[in-house]
Amino acid sequence: MPPTRDEVDAQLEELGARRLFEKVLSATDVRGGAVPGDRVVMPKRNTETHLPELESQAGVVLDVEDLEGQRYRLRLTYWTNSPSSGRMYILEGTSQLLQHYRLRTGDALVVARTGDGGLLMAGQRKQASRAGATCSRADCINKLGLALTLL
DNA sequence: TTAGCATGCATCATA
DNA sequence: ATGATGCATGCTAAT
Numbered sequence: 123m124p125p126t127r128d129e130v131d132a133q134l135e136e137l138g139a140r141r142l143f144e145k146v147l148s149a150t151d152v153r154g155g156a157v158p159g160d161r162v163v164m165p166k167r168n169t170e171t172h173l174p175e176l177e178s179q180a181g182v183v184l185d186v187e188d189l190e191g192q193r194y195r196l197r198l199t200y201w202t203n204s205p206s207s208g209r210m211y212i213l214e215g216t217s218q219l220l221q222h223y224r225l226r227t228g229d230a231l232v233v234a235r236t237g238d239g240g241l242l243m244a245g246q247r248k249q250a251s252r253a254g255a256t257c258s259r260a261d262c263i264n265k266l267g268l269a270l271t272l273l
Numbered sequence: 274t275t276a277g278c279a280t281g282c283a284t285c286a287t288a
Numbered sequence: 289a290t291g292a293t294g295c296a297t298g299c300t301a302a303t
Contacts (some may be wrong), residue, residue, distance in 0.1 A: 150280055156291045163278060179294090201294060205278090210278070210295095 124223045125189075130232055133189045133244070138237035139188050144169035144230040144246060150222065152227050159220040162209040162231060164198070172233065173241075176200055186219075187236070189244045196243075219243060237254040 125133070134141055143165065145151075151162045164173075174182050181199030188194070196216060200209040216231075223245020225231070230249075234242040 146278055155293090160292095162282095166277065203295070203297095206294095208276095 124225055124229050124245040126247050127249065130189070130244055130246045134242075135232055137189070137242070139234040139242050142233045142235055144232045146230045146248075147220075147225055147227055149227045152225065154217075157217055159225070160215060160217040162213045162220075164213050166209065166211055168233075169198070169211040172235075173198060181214075184235075184241055185197050186241045186243050188219060188222060188242065192222060194243070201211040220245070 131141070145162065145165055145168075147159075147162065152159045154160045154162075173184075176182060176198065177260050178201070179199060181197050184196045184198055186194045194215065194218075197214040198211065199214065200211050202208070203210050219231075223229075225245045226248075228248035230246040232244045232246050234244070236242050
C-alpha cells in the first residue's frame with residue numbers, strides 16, 4: 123500500500139527534499155500498453171516550470187531516486203498534438219517505480235527536489251474523496267486537523 | 274471557446 | 289500476433 127501524503131511529506135523532510143508537484147495517475151498511466159505503467163502523462167504547467175527544458179522531441183534522461191534510495195533512469199519527452207495543445211509531456215520508463223509503490227489508478231506520483239539538486243519521485247496513496255469517504259477514525263481526525271491548519 | 278489531458282488508434286518493429 | 293511509438297480525437301474544466 124502506497125504511503126499517505128503525510129508519510130511522504132515526513133520522508134521528504136527527513137531527506138531535506140522539497141515537494142515540487144504531483145500527478146494523479148489515470149487508468150492509462152497505470153496500464154499503459156503491454157508494459158503496465160511504462161509511460162505517464164505529465165501535467166504541462168508543472169513540467170515546464172520544474173523539470174529541465176526539452177530542446178527537441180528526443181527528450182532528456184532523468185536520473186531519479188525514490189524515498190528508499192532506489193535509482194531509476196526515466197526519459198522525459200513530449201508529443202506534438204494537433205492544434206489545440208502545443209505539447210503533451212510524457213514520462214517514460216516508469217513501470218518499476220509504479221510497481222515499487224504498488225500504485226493504482228487514483229494514486230499519485232510525487233516529484234520533489236533533493237537537497238543536492240537531484241530529482242526524487244515517490245508514490246503516494248490516493249486521497250479519500252469527501253463524498254461518502256470511508257476512512258478510519260484516526261484518518262478522519264487527522265484530515266480534520268489538516269483542513270483546519272489550511273484555513 | 275480553448276487548453277489540457279485521458280485515451281483511442283494507426284503505423285512501424287519484432288519475432 | 290504482439291508490442292512499441294507517436295499522433296488524433298473527444299471530454300471537461302478553466303477562461
